[in-house]
Amino acid sequence: MKRTVDVSIPVGPIHPCWKEPARVKCETKGEFVLSAEVELGYMKKGIERIMRGRPWQEVMFLAERVCGICSVIHNMVFIEALEGISSIPVPERAALLRVIVNELDRMQSHILANFSYCYTIEHETLAMYLLDVREKVMDELERITGARVTCAYIVPGGVRFDLRHEDALRLRANLAAIEDEIIRYTGMFENGPMIALRSKRIGILTKEDAREACAVGPTARASGMPESDRRLYHPTYQKLGFVPVSREEGDNFARIMMRFQEILQSIALIRRCLDTLPEGPVRGGGIPGAGEIAYSGEAPRGELSYFIRTDAAGRIVDIAIQTPSIMNIEACCHYMLKGVASLADVPSTFVSSDPCIACTER
Amino acid sequence: MSGYLYEKDLTSMKYDILTSTRHDRMVREIAADIGIPQIKLRRYIMERFDMLLMENLPARYEEGKRQMAYASETERDLRAHLYSRAIPLVTEDEMDRIVTRVKELMESGMPREEAVLAGKNLFRGSILK
Amino acid sequence: MSLLQRVKNFVRSRSIHVAYVDVGSCNGCDIEVLACLSPRYDIEQYGIYVHNNPREADILLVIGAFTPGWEDKLRSVWDKIPEPKAAIAIGNCPISGCLYNRPHTLIDPPVAKHIPIAAQVPGCPPRPTEILSAVLAVAPVVFKDFEVKKR
DSSP, X not given: OOOOSSOEEEEOSSOTTOSSOOEEEEEEETTEEEEEEEEOOSSOOOHHHHHTTSBHHHHHHHHXXXXXXXXXXXXXXXXXXXXXXXTOOOOHHHHHHHHHHHHHHHHHHHHHHHHHHHHHTTOHXXXXXXXXXXHHHHHHHXXXXXXXXXXXXXXXXXXXXXXXXXXXXXXXXXXHHHHHHXXXXXXXXXXXXXXXXXXXXXXXXXXXXXXXXXXXXXXXXTTTOGGGOGGGGOHXXXXXXXXXXXXXXXXXXXXXXXXXXXXXXXHHHHHHHHHHOOOSXXXXXXXXXXXXXXXXXXXXXXXXXXXXXXXXXXXXXXXXXXXXXXXXXXXXXXXXXXXOSOTTHHHHHHHHTOOOHHHXXX | OHHHHOOOOOHHHXXXXXXXXXXXXXHXXXXXXXXXXXXXXXXXXXXXXXXXXXXXXXHHXXXXXXXXGGSOHHHHHHTHHIIIIISOXXXXXXHHHHHHHHHHHXXXXXXXXXXXXXXXXXXXXXXXX | OOHHHHHHHHHHHTOEEEEEEESSOOSHHHHHHHHHTSTTTOGGGGTEEEOOOGGGOSEEEEESOOOGGGTTHHHHHHHHSOSSOEEEEESSHHHHOGGGXXXXXXXXXXXXXTSOXXXXXXXXXXXXXXXXXXXXHHHHHHHTTHHHHHO
16 A cells, blocks of 8 residues: 555554454554554465365354354354255244344344443443343353354254243343343443543544445444345345334444444344244254355344355355455445544544454455 | 564465455456456555455445446446446546546547547556556 | 562462463454453452553463464564463364364464463363363462572
8 A cells, every 4th residue: 555654553463452463554644543554364264265175064164163253143144055055945933043043143242342342442341241241142142052152053954952941931031131231231321421522423434435345234334324234135034024223423432322222123133033933843954955156144243245156965166255344344444544533543443343353354 | 673563575465365266256357357467467456455455355346336337428438436446446536537538539539439448548557557 | 488489479379461362263262251351250350360461461362273474473472471471272273273274274273383382271162261260270380489490
């Protein structure tokens, strides 16, 4: 990239606020950030290269490990892509259980993102409250799937385990507790005057810029693009009557509030699933065959796309994964950070876009 | 102090990004469209773009192609938006200059196809420069 | 044992600063380390403070298989940590490369090739309690009577 000024301040790769390594070189004029350049390569494992030529049974676990935070959606999109190739039907109970697990995963991911933001602006109390709620969500996830992270719950033609009746009751009871706490913390965040000073009108992403950088997920929806939600095109979500929410401000505050709103929305979706959960089998079975497909789903961070080509034995011939973080971090670094008034706002703006370097580089 | 600044040669890592399936397809399409060798386009991209922009290229390319429908006819033929905003191969000023030049040529009586061809040659020249 | 050594032992037993460095994992282990901070596991009740600053750290948690970007950097991070220090490998990745250690991969495990590892916590990912108990088990072994052992 061309140098515009002579002072370039690197932030990272090891930074107290960042959970993962990335290096943002900010070109500054005084404290004013003119542009930012990102240096990656700290997390490049070459997953797509490993996946090629391997049977789907193996790639399924690799797909989950593209991102540990949103592992359920990677599992779901990969398996649904395979189901799309070979037209494997899914029992209705299994489809709803998938939604329940996926929404629980979205909740814990959003809570973690908001925790990171509160931690970055040094509001440690709220951050720790949020981390405590997250443990409750993780408990539910563990009770249903058997693992906290990378649970490999979704398999072609269904899910691994059924939801027992007593677990469903516990899930309902816990959801009520989580909802109460999230509403309380949303109020704390919304009305905190110090939080507003650090968040409002900082790191603004306009709708035009969001479209140009192809921003997705809560980042795009905070800039007024509700149509970017891929859940609108998913048959199970359509059946549940899902309507996305959006905000117009496009600043750090809007992005965090967006995630709080989506957590409440996820709770409502899980309740609706539990209400309409029919009795029946959860594993229909099915063997993936040859074909090619481009399939997208809504990850906690936005649109996740898999482009897969398989052969008759179910081996992955070619695969390309487009993760939401790629677009969101790009929108953050090349549009939001431009014109940030102070270098101190760089980490918080970066964290507000919920960056996941492991997805970005794969 | 240079030990603490750790600037590093990123060429091989950038090449890894640019040779994945979708990036490779995109580079081939652009190279065929502009009419320059792929290897030259790859080197040009690696020299000018940072790694995050490179990761995002396929998504931006698709979106840029979608946005082409809203551009004027001359700009669509030159793919002005695609090559200056979505994939910033040249700066917007440079692209504006090329578009203005093509429009001038057309006003001076040159047939449309020839003028666009001349514009594409200008564009290729500014990349190979 | 000198009085000074006894004071040092006492202070070190309740004040362990931890830094973590991710050298190419899937993020699963990162969030389990973060979960240790939560009030449920409450890492700070044992006197462990997650600081993420190598210059102030006593224990380095290494997460992830080793990617090319870290070739020159992990060593320099390790060198910046003041003595006494220890590194703990969290998860399968730094031990063996886990799922990523296949043909055509870019990683270069194990991490023990690059910096000395004092303890390993296997798991994909390990539970927060396991990470916590590993830190608590390693700390006294490394820090107690450090100056005496060095002589």
